[in-house]
Amino acid sequence: MLTKQFLRVIPLLEKIEEHNHEAYFVGGCVRDLILQRPIKDIDITTSATPSEIQQIFPNVIPVGIEHGTVIVRFEKESYEVTTFRTEGDYSDGRHPDHVEFIRNIEQDLERRDFTMNALAMDKEGNIIDLFGGKNDLENRLIRTVGNGRERFNEDALRIIRALRFSSQLGFQIEERTYDAMVASKQAILDISIERITKEMELFFAGDSIKNGINYLVKTKISDVLPIFKDHPGLINELPEEMKPLHTFAEVIAYFQFRFPEISIQQWVKAWKCSNHTKRMADMLCSDIKRYEANGLDEMTIYRLNEEGMKSFIRLVDLIFNVQISLTELHHAKEKLPIQSRSELKINGNHLLSFFPDRKRGSWIKQTLDKIEEAVVTGKVHNQYDEIKEWLKWNPIETN
Ligand SMILES: Nc1ccn([C@@H]2O[C@H](COP(=O)(O)OP(=O)(O)OP(=O)(O)O)[C@@H](O)[C@H]2O)c(=O)n1
Known part of the structure; x- marks a missing residue:
């Protein structure tokens, strides 16, 4: 039953046990092993305290020592090792107010x-299942451990996690858990938006997104999420055939395209997204608009990098119901006269020498943009003399 990924961590568990402590695989990795889904990270729970772990292993990174979590570097891999603990509320929405290290796994x-x-799960593959988790996996049910209101009161992010799992796994939410989610949903307003964004990114990427959306609509949890709470139409008008979007940039680009009244900047600000997400969302949005106007033109293909291509394919599929393959895009890109601006036979210094009266300025970039587009779309060959000639007939910016 134990896969290679787990087998290579057994010596780490054994090392902890040699020091008279317990150690187990725990959480998502055990769940995904049983479901035969790809395992993201292997997490370990142990009776040893962080300082005891630091004494056992030479290479330990104290990422969240006060919450009992350290990263152990072992055989070139990193593993999160967390001490058995109980915890209080997350009143700052990020960390439990207090954690108490304990010595038995049951309480953890x-x-x-x-x-x-x-x-x-121990190193022999024996599963510790105190709350009927295996049974719920078999019945494809999301159920809180014990009282739902208590669990959600400890950390309201769990309400969003239930939605995330319904979208990732296609599971139903058990009735009392569902009721507790609805009853406790206002507490979501107090959690940090960054944590919500991470979970919602996984939500929109779920293979069973239709199931997830169904729950999001029914529970009205969208009423407490940034932007959605002010625009109820966004979630209610999602297409019957909703499909997964793999990054938050895709999510923003999708909603911006469908609801242009909300800008990308508003999304990025409200959901506290990174600059990378903003850049990707901007790019994807203009690519889809271009696609809508011109179909698959050379400039769209040229601008897409590998990450952008995959996102673009998913968005075109969802919005226009047109399937484009990655190979098709790769081939089309290879056929373009250039792959990047550095391949242009003309650069800024050339331009300065062609127009000796001009000073350096934004006209150089603007002219290079125009030349680049002309080369990519086949209006001029990527040849020094031809571009120089072409420039005579195509006036350049004056500022
Ligand atoms: N708000 C939370 C977050 C996490 N956990 C516990 O911590 C484990 C690890 O959490 P995390 O790594 O965030 O998620 P996973 O369940 O591992 O899922 P995935 O690997 O798909 O992210 C969970 O399985 C769960 O037991 C919890 O009880 N409450």
Whole structure:
């Protein structure tokens, strides 16, 4: 039952045990092993305290020592090792107010969110399942460990996590858990937006996004999410055939295209996205608009990098119901006269020598943009003399 990924971590568990402590695989990795889904990270839970772990292993990174979590570097891999603990509320929406290290695994599993995540496994592959997690996995049910209101009161992000899992796994949400989600949803307003964004990115990427959206609409949890709360139409008008979007940039580009009254800047600000997400969303949005106007033109293909291509394919599929393959895009890109601006036979210094009366300024970039587009779209060959000639007939910017 144990896969290679787990087998290579057994010596790490054994090392902890040699020091008279318990150690188990725990959480998502055990859940995904049972479901035969790809394992993201292997997390370990142990009776050893962070300082005891630091004494056992030479290479330990103290990422969240006060919450009992360290990263152990072992055989060139990193593993999150967390001491058995109970925890209080997350009143700042980021960290539990207090954690208490404990010496038994039962109490540690008891404070976890869902039965399917409250599973631990020892090095022989024996599963510790105190709350019927295996049974719920079999029945494809998301159920809180014990009282839902209590679990969501400890950390309201768990309400969003339930939606995320419904979208990732296509599971139903058990009735009492569902009721507790609805009853506790206002508490989502107090959690940090960065944590919500991370979970919602996984939500929109779920293979069973239709199931997830169904729950999002029914529970009205969108009423407490940035932007959605002020524009109820956004979620209610999602297409019947909603498809997964793999990054938050895709999500923003999608909504911006469908609801242009909300700008990308508003999305980025409200959901506290990174600059990278903003850049990608800007690019994808203009690519889709270009695609709508001109179909698959050379400039769109030229501008797309590998990450952009995959996102563009998903968006065109969802918005226009047109399937473009990655190979098709690669071939089309290879056929373009140039792959990047550095291949242009003319650069800024050439331009300065052609127009000796001009000073350096933004006209250089603007002219290079025009030359680049002309070369990519086949209006001029990428040849020094031809471009120089072409410039005579195509006036350049004056500022
Ligand atoms: N708000 C939270 C977040 C996490 N957990 C517990 O911590 C484990 C690890 O959390 P995380 O790595 O965020 O998610 P996973 O469940 O591992 O899922 P995935 O690997 O798909 O992100 C969870 O399985 C769960 O037992 C919890 O009880 N409450």
